[in-house]
Amino acid sequence: MTFLDRAPWQGRIFVDGDWRPGAGGTVPVVEPATGAELAQAGLASPDDVRDAARSAHEAQRAWAALPHPARAAVLRRAGDLFAEHAAELSGWNVREVGAVPMMAGFSLHVAAEECWAAAALPSAPQGEVLASEDDRLSFSRRLPAGVVGVISPFNVPLILSIRSVAPALALGNAVLLKPDPRTVVTGGVLIARVLAEAGLPAGLLQLVPGGADVGQAIVEDPHVRVVSFTGSTAAGRAVGATAAEHLTRAHLELGGNSALVVLEDADVAEAVEQAAWGSFFHQGQVCMTVGRHLVHESVHDEFVSRLAAKAETLVVGDPTSEGVALGPVIDAGQRDRIHALVEESERRGAKVHAGGWFDELFYRPTVLGDVPHDAPAFAEEVFGPVAAVVPFRDDDEAVAIAAASEYGLALGIVTRDVMRGLALAERIPTGIVHVNDQTVNDEANAPFGGVRASGTGARFGGATANVEAFTETRWITVRRTPPARQL
Template sequence: MSQDEAPRAGPVVRAAARAQRDWAAASFEERAAVLRRAGDLVQAHAQEITGWLRREGGAAAAMAAFQVKVAAQECFEAAALASRPHGEVLRTGKPRLSFARQVQVGVVGVIAPFNVPLILGIRSVAPALAVGNAVVLKPDPRTAVCGGAVLAEVMRRAGVPEGVFQVLPGGAAAGEALVADPHVRVISFTGSTGAGRRVGEAAGRHLKRVHLELGGNSPLVVLEDVDVEAASSVGAWGSFLHQGQICMATGRHLVHEGVADAYVERLAERAEALTVGDAESEESMLGPVIDAGQRDKVHALVRGSVDAGAALRAGGTYEGLFYRPTVLDRVEVHTPAYAREVFGPVAPVVRFSSIGELVELANSTAYGLSLGVLTGNPVRGLEIADRVPSGIVHINDQTVDDEAVAPFGGVGDSGTGSRFGGGRANLEAFTETQWVTMRADPARYPF
């Protein structure tokens, strides 16, 4: 930990802990009103916010607009969370009232990534505030404005009291300080599986809860009874949206051999037709990857896959940070772009001949975030989903989706389960369960 970052988390977190007491004492109506105003502000300043998402985060117009839409929804859902029942009456064998209630944890630390910074910050910040916690957010330094400063300004204007929501700038060392601070009782982390393991280990040493939403290598299953034209559109969106820099991106196309040739041909045509360029241009469908390091990682996986025997059917080239949408055919389990999360605009295609082989392929990585199944028989799709562990399943759709009202999270190397989303998931994520009993008179004991 660098000397300039080490002391920074302490004062910020202590200030949040002091401010949290009054915020928790505020009525749920007050907190709900603040979150509703926050959602209104996001919508009212959509043009300005999307501008930052495009300039700083490389999001094309549609992706930037989607982030703003979901961010506003997260605020409105959080406002509703503030008034939800927060306990239950329990049976008891004694003459007393026994109940469980959800109480604030105090200070919640949120560590958010660069790829979808607005959504992946607000989906933890808003519900944690709604139930009475203070929040310290550490955004990725590469998207410090659209992932940090924007939220700080929204919450300030919405009326969140001073100190209750704070942004902690810095890199990994600032995150380490946040995890280690004794005032922070819950950590919400979104990022790579490797970084998530380190965060989880550190949180375990400090005996604090941690919610981990990690990487993915999500399969899209294409069965032999599909409309190939429609299926290729679904697959292109799943792999190429936002330059493939989405944890739920379709990382593996598992295609029945009966339609594989036609599917690959049409997918490659779609890839070649996509316009890649300046994210601020209305003509660009895809923008740049986040930085040269990410570009080089993507390109190394593509070249390594071709060297391992994969057939390059589209893309595989770049100019600056603009990487062309890439289609790899004849991919095997050992191929680099199949075995690892690419986090770039790459669509590896693997062929299968039987459902048994398909299930084995789908389960051949440790990830378990999202699964898409394209089929003319939705019931058959659900039967396949029953055999593939995954936190999210979409029948007749691709793997990328997010709604503020739905639980979200992965299993295996993709995280610690559904810890985000409307209703019970958010309530449990950002509160503690407390058991309370009440008697009319003091109990009597034989001592």
């Protein structure tokens, strides 16, 4: 019997510690590389969400009241289980998500690190002593928000679920988790299985996969006080609007169209390696993917030539095979959207130097040059393995081009002058900056989030951001005796 034995969870949702049929029916778990059906997953309905939220609310009180070492122990054990069963669980990531083994292994590494980092949160300072003009003790205290709704996408489902689930639980909350129906196992089932094995009491993690109606039910439920959503900017706007109507806090990690700026003093060969990783890793299906390559005109032609040559060497295929650099995109709809953006950009004048075609769900890494700034492959988030390259004359023009996007997630700058790179970054609004690195980076203890259309700011990672995200602040005062008060 494997750790993720299929018998209990097939065709079921996880509510109150039990695998039970969901009122939303079932959905096949499909391997995008082959089209094979791997299993059946259960789907919830809005009624399931209401039941799960109610019981999660009841379970949360006892969990929050536990001594902090008890909560920390569950998260530490969960991290150990992710590490112990990494080979099996990453295999699901490869087959269900289409991730190459390196990406799948990275996801399991991050999942373990997220749990271990979260295990430190229960013992973190819970508030601060405040100055008061009155004769009293005045202090603030951080309290669990209550029930947290986590809505995660298909692209990196394990990381984008656990990075909210783990700290929310550690800080004394209960969680409703809704993974994308296309990646229910990696984004939900294995997390529920790990946490149950780690000793998490029943009712604190409710797994309710489903579509938009289930997501809406989570955001609207009166027991849900915080929603952590990761997904497209369009969907995030809808989540934010609904949350505002119900006075529910919403943390929105949305789309990106990140820029990599290559200055004239950069080593072009090194910059190309960074660029290829930033645009093609995980088939470009990462919010931090480099969508826009801004290259100084003096090295632009060499950069395009080298990047195109690199793209042509990359093996695209079934990620269970040896030597594959890129696997499939998630489904035909995503593939067709990528190709439409490339074709429209070509019609507007962009030149295809590599790629620009696909076989089934396998999209070739694509390099576009001579790209007009309004071409969709440059102006929009492609979410595929497409690198659009444009030249710039000087720092001012680089800043103007980079800052023109509505997005503001990540920024990479390649230069031999680190201080110049930092000064340039100060002029470009993003939530994340990497000097002499590409844009796809993630660490459990680092604050993560974007600005503008990329989201509502850094709110994941590290004690400060996670405590801000998943707790409420209470002001408390204490006096020896009641003061004399007369109207």
